[in-house]
Amino acid sequence: MVLNNLDQTDIDILKLLQKDASLTNKEICYKLNKSIGTIHQRIQRLKDEGFILRTVAILNRKKLNTSLIAFSQVLLNDHTADTLNTFEREVAKFPEVMECFQMTGTFDFLLRIATSDMDAYHAFYRNKLATLPNITTVQSFFVLSETKSITAYPL
Amino acid sequence: MVLNNLDQTDIDILKLLQKDASLTNKEICYKLNKSIGTIHQRIQRLKDEGFILRTVAILNRKKLNTSLIAFSQVLLNDHTADTLNTFEREVAKFPEVMECFQMTGTFDFLLRIATSDMDAYHAFYRNKLATLPNITTVQSFFVLSETKSITAYPL
DNA sequence: GTTGAAAGACCTAGTGA
């Protein structure tokens, strides 16, 4: 597949790095049968042109204090630009909110919320989320088990 | 906060790495006022003990061929172990499915599905997802805009 | 676009304090 000025080598590099960014250039050049200079130059370009946004460590949330993940569907009173912007700006400030998407369909926003347990979620809901203006309803669903959870897009 | 045999230095390292794993040990030791030997030893331990699962590159999906993200709620016919296991095993094989969670509430599974556009989503739905056994309903919601999307847990 | 080499930076393990 050729895409957006990327050739197969670029795609292959992205595939590898989005699964394991600890690979060295040397390891990648062996896998792809290119020279290390080529790999280095390609990766630099992929970063400079914004294909690679950042590299992050993925932590084990069950060993940390964030074992409860909730998905909350939020419906707002109205859909003026001001109401939408205010909600987006304020909800993004909460560290418990890992993701906030505006959605199509029967609700306005979908939030992914990470807390330690149901008490902590309740505190977040009552003291933070529910204090934001113009919220009509919040409906929450909780993760029972995680079958698959990757950050890699299909390329 | 002290947690799971982690002291403040460990927590600080995790906070940094889950936002930017390209930091060198040297940079981290400056930020935290510790020696580079200490930082190296701590990170090694955090990996060995499974607090750090892996490091990955986060790509810009809008510049790649995955600009449409759907969240799909799946309800199954029955909840026998066999039905649940089969669904989880089969749905995890699809590269379009980035996340699969079993959930509390009015549906059984929540999927995050990445495709290039609505046509590709439709093809995935008809040719892959809907062919799995024991599915009663699938209700899908699509991402209009992304206000916040981080992989870092609140620590 | 690709290569190979050279210089510099970094990682890693070890020591003694």
Next chain:
DNA sequence: TCACTAGGTCTTTCAAC
């Protein structure tokens, strides 16, 4: 935990193909 050392590895640059 720190400071220091030293060998090995990796990154980064650059001239040349």
